[in-house]
Amino acid sequence: MSKPASGRAPALDYLAFDCDNHYYEAADAFTRHVPAAMQARCVQWAEIDGRRHHVVGGRLAHAVRNPTWNPIAKPGALYRYFRGNPEGGSPFEMLREREPLPDYYQHPDARLKKMDEQQLEAMWLFPTLGVLYEELLKHDTEAVKVLFRAFNRWLEEDWGLCYRGRIHGAPYITLCDVSFACEELEWALAKGARVVVMRPAAAMTADGPRSPADPLFDPFWARANEAGICVVVHAGDSGYSCHGYAPDGFSADIGKESTDFSPSIKSFCIERAAYDFLITLAFKKLFERFPNLRVASVENGSEFLSDLFRKLEQSKNRIPGYYREDPCELFRRNVSINPFWEDDVNEVLRYMGDERVIFGSDWPHIEGMPKPLDYLADIAHFDEDTKRRIMRDNTRELTELRPG
Numbered sequence: 001m002s003k004p005a006s007g008r009a010p011a012l013d014y015l016a017f018d019c020d021n022h023y024y025e026a027a028d029a030f031t032r033h034v035p036a037a038m039q040a041r042c043v044q045w046a047e048i049d050g051r052r053h054h055v056v057g058g059r060l061a062h063a064v065r066n067p068t069w070n071p072i073a074k075p076g077a078l079y080r081y082f083r084g085n086p087e088g089g090s091p092f093e094m095l096r097e098r099e100p101l102p103d104y105y106q107h108p109d110a111r112l113k114k115m116d117e118q119q120l121e122a123m124w125l126f127p128t129l130g131v132l133y134e135e136l137l138k139h140d141t142e143a144v145k146v147l148f149r150a151f152n153r154w155l156e157e158d159w160g161l162c163y164r165g166r167i168h169g170a171p172y173i174t175l176c177d178v179s180f181a182c183e184e185l186e187w188a189l190a191k192g193a194r195v196v197v198m199r200p201a202a203a204m205t206a207d208g209p210r211s212p213a214d215p216l217f218d219p220f221w222a223r224a225n226e227a228g229i230c231v232v233v234h235a236g237d238s239g240y241s242c243h244g245y246a247p248d249g250f251s252a253d254i255g256k257e258s259t260d261f262s263p264s265i266k267s268f269c270i271e272r273a274a275y276d277f278l279i280t281l282a283f284k285k286l287f288e289r290f291p292n293l294r295v296a297s298v299e300n301g302s303e304f305l306s307d308l309f310r311k312l313e314q315s316k317n318r319i320p321g322y323y324r325e326d327p328c329e330l331f332r333r334n335v336s337i338n339p340f341w342e343d344d345v346n347e348v349l350r351y352m353g354d355e356r357v358i359f360g361s362d363w364p365h366i367e368g369m370p371k372p373l374d375y376l377a378d379i380a381h382f383d384e385d386t387k388r389r390i391m392r393d394n395t396r397e398l399t400e401l402r403p404g
Contacts, residue, residue: 011119012119012373012376012391014121014388014391014392015119015120015121015122015392016119016120016121016359016372016373016391016392017120017121017122017123017359017391017392017393017395017396017399018120018122018123018124018359018360018361018363018372018395019123019124019296019298019338019358019359019360019395019398020123020124020126020234020298020299020338020360020361020362020363020368021123021124021125021126021360021361021362021363021364021372022125022126022127022128022362022363022364022365023105023106023111023125023126023127023128023159023169024069024072024101024105024106024128025067025069025127025128025129025130026106026154026158027045027068028154029129029130029151029154029155029158030042030043030054030129030130030133030147030150030151030154031043031044031045031150032150032153032154032157033149033150033151033153033154034146034147034150035146038143038146040058041057041058041137041140041142041143041146042056042057042137042143042146042147042150043055043056043133043147046060048060051065051066052066052067052068053067054067054129056133056136056137057136057137057140057143059136061132061133061136063129063132063237064128064129067129069101069105070100070101071098071099071100071101072098072099072100072101072102072105073095073097073098073366074097074098074099074364074366074370075363075364075365075366075368075369075370075371076363076364076366076367076368076369076370076371076374077094077095077097077366078091078094078095078366078367079367079368079369079370079374080094081094081261082341082342082367083342091261092261095366105364106158107158108158108159108160108163108164108167111167112163112164112166112167115166115167118363118371118372118373119372119373120166120372121166121392121396122165122166122167122168122396122399123166123167123168124168124170124195124232124298124360124395124399125159125167125168125169125170126170126197126232126234126298126299127151127172127197128365130148130151130172131172131197131199131234131235131236131237132236132237133147133237134148134172134174134176134199134201134236134237135199135201135236135237135238135239135249136237138176138204138239139204141176141177141204141205141206144174144176145174145176145177145180148172148173148174148184149180149184151172152171152172152184152187152188155169155171155172156169156171156191160192161188161191161192161193161194162192162193162194168193168194168195168399169193170193170195170196170197170232170234171184171187171188171193171196171197172196172197172198173185173188173196173197173198173220173231174198174203175198175203175205175210175212175217175220176203176204176205176206177205177206178216178217178219178220179219181217181220182219182220182223184196185220185223185224185227185229186223188229189227189229193229194229194230194399194400194401195229195230195231195232195296195398195399196224196229196230196231196232197231197232197233197234197298198231198232198233198234199233199234199235199236199237199238199273200233200234200235200236200238200273200274200276200277200278200297200300201236201238201239201273201277203217211280211284212277212280212281213280213281213283213284213285213286214284218289221286221289221290221293222290224290224293225290225291225292225293225404226292226403226404227401227403227404228292228294228401228402228403228404229294229401230294230295230296230336230398230399231293231294231295231296232295232296232297232298233274233277233278233295233296233297233298233300234298234299234300235270235273235274235298235299235300237249238269238270238273238277240269240272240273242264242265242266242269245264245265245266246264246265246266247266270299270300270301271300271301271303271304272304273300274297274300274301274304275304275307275308278295278297278308278331278335279308279311279312281295281335282308282312282327282330282331283312283315283327285323285324285327287330287331287333287334288323288324288325288330290404291333291334291404292402292403292404293334294334294336294398294402295334295335295336296335296336296337296338296358296398297335297336297337297338298338298358298360299338299340299360299362300338301339301340301343302337302338302339302340302343302347302348303343305337305347305348305351305352306347306351308331309328309331309351312327312328312331313328315327316328332351332352332353332356335352335356336352336356336357336358336394336398337352337356337357337358338357338358338359338360339357341361341362341368341369341375341378345357345378345379345390349386354386354389354390355389355394356394357389357390357394358390358394358395358398359375359390359391359392359395361374361375375391376391379391
């Protein structure tokens with residue numbers, strides 16, 4: 001299963017559909033549409049020791065060392081590291097090589113040409129920094145709303161929400177205010193969006209944190225259910241604490257490496273956040289209330305699935321009559337899973353079935369695939385129908401609106 005990236009992408013007799021691609025945000029992505037009076041509460045640029053950094057809500061952000069992106073590390077730079085580091089190389093050495101920022105990281109027409117080269121029919125396109133900044137602003141609800149409305153307008157201008165039917169830019173949805181979330185969803189639908197994205201986290205409202213499955217948010221979920229749009233829960237800064245066992249957050253002190261590669265429970269935070277989010281939707285019977293709702297978990301891993309299904313089964317047995325329908329079956333019906341490429345895809349299929357597993361390369365991030373179709377090495381043992389569902393058909397189906 002753990003095969004190295006190939007020098008050449010294997011051929012398919014169809015084009016793949018990648019559920020996890022990213023852009024690197026333009027310099028004005030977080031400022032272009034933010035009113036001047038609000039910029040100090042949202043995102044500003046600052047220069048420190050000759051390097052430019054983002055200041056988010058008055059706090060210096062260190063999510064990445066160089067938010068100008070130029071020069072940039074190459075896609076999949078850490079591929080061998082996450083494959084078990086068979087050569088015992090230094091991850092810092094793996095990240096040392098940089099290249100000038102390619103046009104296809106910031107411009108859709110150049111990206112389409114790259115997609116042709118990569119044998120991709122289409123892809124879902126997500127932020128790099130955009131999934132990190134709600135956490136830094138969560139105690140200022142008004143700033144969160146202003147920033148992400150502006151960010152979504154930038155996305156629509158620079159990338160489009162369904163560019164030539166192939167690049168599906170995902171507007172960012174925050175549940176900090178349910179009326180605002182509904183407005184942004186309506187705007188996205190009117191602009192042709194086929195997916196929207198949010199972080200896996202409890203919603204921080206003006207009245208404090210609330211579960212994403214709280215009936216307070218039913219107007220949003222009802223509209224997503226009615227429209228049949230896929231709501232993607234994508235890895236980001238979910239605000240999870242390591243309780244002193246490791247530093248919290250996506251930041252590091254100035255002058256230090258921004259990534260610590262020593263073993264740490266911090267590496268579990270992404271999957272913990274997704275697990276808690278997804279099982280809460282099931283525990284609180286969101287899929288009973290909204291049976292047409294489609295949720296996709298992207299770049300959150302999948303190793304939590306065995307425990308999630310065990311706990312859903314336990315909850316059904318311990319509280320007879322609580323669920324009208326089997327929560328495990330509802331989860332399989334309403335949720336799709338994009339495993340980490342280093343996860344055991346056989347296990348994911350065992351829990352989810354072959355219609356709920358979706359291929360995503362995380363391209364062009366350093367922890368993703370060097371080339372999207374390198375993933376074919378991990379599913380080479382599946383029959384052709386199963387491979388086609390994972391590599392194209394399942395994500396293609398989720399991309400089509402399915403009005404309820």
